[in-house]
Amino acid sequence: MVRGLWNSWQDGAFIRDKKTGLFFDQDRLRVLEHDGEFYKVRGPLHVPPSKQGEPVLVQAGASEAGRALAAETAEVVFGATQTLEGAQEFYSDVKGRMAAFGRDPDSLKIMPGLSVSVAPTHEEAEKKFEELQDLIDPKTGLELLSERLDYDLTNCDVDGYLPDIPPEEITGSRAELIIDLARRESLTIRDLYRHFAKARGHYHITGSTKEVADMMEEWVTKGGCDGFNIMPPLFPSGLEDFISLVVPELQRRGLYRTKYEGMTLRENLELPRPPWSPDDLVVAAAGSG
Numbered sequence: 515m516v517r518g519l520w521n522s523w524q525d526g527a528f529i530r531d532k533k534t535g536l537f538f539d540q541d542r543l544r545v546l547e548h549d550g551e552f553y554k555v556r557g558p559l560h561v562p563p564s565k566q567g568e569p570v571l572v573q574a575g576a577s578e579a580g581r582a583l584a585a586e587t588a589e590v591v592f593g594a595t596q597t598l599e600g601a602q603e604f605y606s607d608v609k610g611r612m613a614a615f616g617r618d619p620d621s622l623k624i625m626p627g628l629s630v631s632v633a634p635t636h637e638e639a640e641k642k643f644e645e646l647q648d649l650i651d652p653k654t655g656l657e658l659l660s661e662r663l664d665y666d667l668t669n670c671d672v673d674g675y676l677p678d679i680p681p682e683e684i685t686g687s688r689a690e691l692i693i694d695l696a697r698r699e700s701l702t703i704r705d706l707y708r709h710f711a712k713a714r715g716h717y718h719i720t721g722s723t724k725e726v727a728d729m730m731e732e733w734v735t736k737g738g739c740d741g742f743n744i745m746p747p748l749f750p751s752g753l754e755d756f757i758s759l760v761v762p763e764l765q766r767r768g769l770y771r772t773k774y775e776g777m778t779l780r781e782n783l784e785l786p787r788p789p790w791s792p793d794d795l796v797v798a799a800a801g802s803g
Contacts, residue, residue: 515548515550515553517790519546519555520564520567520568520569521544521567521568521790522544522545522557522558522559523538523542523558523559523562527539527542527543544557544558545557546558564778565777565778566778566780566787567780567788568788570589570590570780571587571589571590572590573588573590573591574593574594576595576691580687581607581611584608584622585609585611585614585615586615586617589621589623589783589785590622590785591622592626592627593624594691594715594716594717595738598732598733598736601733605624605737605738605739609624620784621785621786623741623785624740625742626742626743627742627745628718628719628730628742628745629714629716629718629745630718630746630747630755630760631643631712631718631719631752632720632721632722632755632756632760633755633759634723636720636725639721639722640720643720646747647712650711652704652707655672655703655707655708656668656670656672656703658707658711659692659706659710662689662710662714663679663684664685664686664689667703671703672702672703673703674703675700675701675703676693676697676703679693688715692715695709713745713747714745718747723759723760723763724763726759726760727764727769730764744756
């Protein structure tokens with residue numbers, strides 16, 4: 515239904531002809547007339563269309579349902595993986611499902627979150643990051659971890675290990691990722707909340723300019739992702755460090771643009787405008803909500 519509203523106006527619909535007094539071309543107006551189980555919306559959308567045609571659709575979630583939704587509808591996936599192997603599996607699986615929906619794999623960009631603590635040398639980056647980590651109060655750490663796991667850990671010993679959480683109480687792929695990490699690396703609860711606080715379950719790297727650029731290049735060239743959502747541990751200094759240190763190195767390697775080629779997010783992500791036809795409108799209008 516929402517795509518039907520976004521496509522209320524075909525390209526060139528707004529004439530704005532002062533001489534004739536015509537503001538828009540009636541023949542380029544699409545009225546949705548959606549009458550479904552949950553919504554009844556006539557349309558059209560009463561604002562001019564985006565220069566992108568449609569806003570970029572971003573999805574997050576790595577469950578079975580999330581993967582299926584991404585393959586069918588998403589244009590960007592905001593993922594969370596802890597290893598290159600896990601990223602490669604997710605990338606291959608989601609992209610491999612797209613053909614069933616008549617979609618080109620290039621019409622979806624998989625961009626996991628990446629937390630970066632960078633400095634000219636590895637030692638400097640480690641020192642800077644550990645100073646941040648030492649500021650985490652154990653009570654805050656337990657509350658944060660309890661919230662993300664949807665399981666009360668507030669009375670647990672922070673130097674002990676995660677209790678056995680019943681499978682039926684594990685909610686979502688992010689909780690599974692946290693529990694798997696704790697078991698795989700034998701992390702205490704303190705280790706785990708320190709690890710999680712730095713990137714909210716996303717991959718984190720602490721290192722020199724070269725180490726960070728090497729990691730990013732490896733993930734992209736080896737089929738782990740199409741790019742990254744950068745998540746600095748501290749704003750604005752963490753972002754400034756990334757821009758001043760990592761971006762020039764990526765540009766030197768030919769892995770990052772030196773200027774924006776397009777005027778919209780869709781153009782700069784090299785995403786095609788999703789096709790839309792009157793037949794799509796009929797299907798949307800006949801939908802069940």
